């Protein structure tokens with residue numbers, strides 16, 4: 001049984017590794033390297049992620065076991081304490097904001113009082129129709145208007161009232177009243193999820209990626225342009241020259257239908273409804289900080305976060321990535337970063353392709369229709385853009401493990 005895996009990002013590499021003992025696998029990857037959007041780049045003696053930050057952790061024990069036993073041993077990772085901040089009112093507040101009310105009280109007692117009053121009296125219903133309502137229900141109006149709504153408007157490039165709230169459950173720490181009030185006493189909280197994360201001791205996430213890709217049959221610089229099912233051979237033909245019994249696609253779901261011959265118009269049109277955002281990043285030398293991330297809700301800045309990637313490393317380096325949603329020019333990024341004396345010198349610049357899927361009001365119905373279609377067709381969808389979801393690397397591995405188990409059972 002020959003399995004064609006379209007795309008050599010974390011998802012494609014993971015499923016190939018999991019299937020290779022049972023099937024003849026082959027990965028088709030358009031770039032000259034594996035790892036997709038998780039891959040790092042080295043410039044001027046520094047290594048960074050052109051797309052995002054890409055630290056690693058997982059709540060799935062099976063994922064951690066797979067990584068430690070089959071990819072990169074536990075002792076080859078550093079454990080780093082998450083130390084995120086929020087740049088607000090010219091202050092550096094501790095993330096998550098709902099636990100930094102004590103800090104806010106230090107400079108604006110009235111605002112802190114309003115946050116507390118709102119949080120104490122907020123509705124506890126669970127019937128929000130959009131992301132704005134969801135934030136207001138979970139955190140109250142003051143915190144929502146202060147931080148959650150402006151920040152989310154930036155990262156979605158859309159009003160939160162236009163976003164479906166389904167994606168957010170489980171993605172954010174939600175305080176109950178008890179932990180909220182406990183944090184007022186201590187000024188910090190210690191039960192936050194994702195409090196620690198892992199980064200390879202080599203100070204380069206490519207170490208993990210390259211281990212994941214080790215000894216896998218990958219055809220690099222191979223762009224999938226067409227896919228066709230050949231009824232005579234019962235095989236999938238890729239680019240009219242490669243034949244597979246089974247296909248796993250990690251390619252973006254909005255593009256896949258147009259690669260397949262005879263796709264119905266309605267499916268092509270549905271795929272066009274899927275929205276996504278690109279990100280533009282700039283790498284900077286910076287001042288020293290203890291933070292690992294800084295979030296910036298300020299609507300006047302195009303930058304929505306700093307990733308202090310140098311603090312993922314040991315020894316630390318004073319380098320920071322600035323991230324902005326959409327396509328920005330080098331000058332826009334340089335000028336925006338230049339407003340903050342913390343950022344010293346721009347070193348590199350990158351505009352991504354797919355970075356964030358957008359959960360607007362159409363996404364749920366559109367993805368369902370597409371997934372049903374591909375399920376009937378017998379093409380297996382996998383990964384962040386393959387399944388069109390907010391997956392981190394660990395969830396991509398988890399999904400690969402589930403799919404591998406299903407495929408092994410079926411044959």
Ligand SMILES: Cc1cc2nc3c(=O)[nH]c(=O)nc-3n(C[C@H](O)[C@H](O)[C@H](O)COP(=O)(O)OP(=O)(O)OC[C@H]3O[C@@H](n4cnc5c(N)ncnc54)[C@H](O)[C@@H]3O)c2cc1C
Pocket residue numbers: 006007008009010011012028029030031034035036037038051052053054055056057222223224225250251252279354355356382383384385386391392393394396
């Ligand atoms: C800004 C940002 C920050 C993030 N931070 C983190 C983090 O800190 N921790 C974490 O765990 N996760 C993080 N993630 C999520 C993580 O990047 C993804 O979950 C994961 O890398 C997705 O892997 P994938 O294989 O599904 O997709 P991709 O990485 O997109 O892989 C798809 C592959 O398909 C290839 N391809 C596309 N089209 C074709 C074609 N036509 N022919 C052949 N090949 C093709 C691409 O080149 C690519 O290699 C972040 C994501 C973003 C955008």
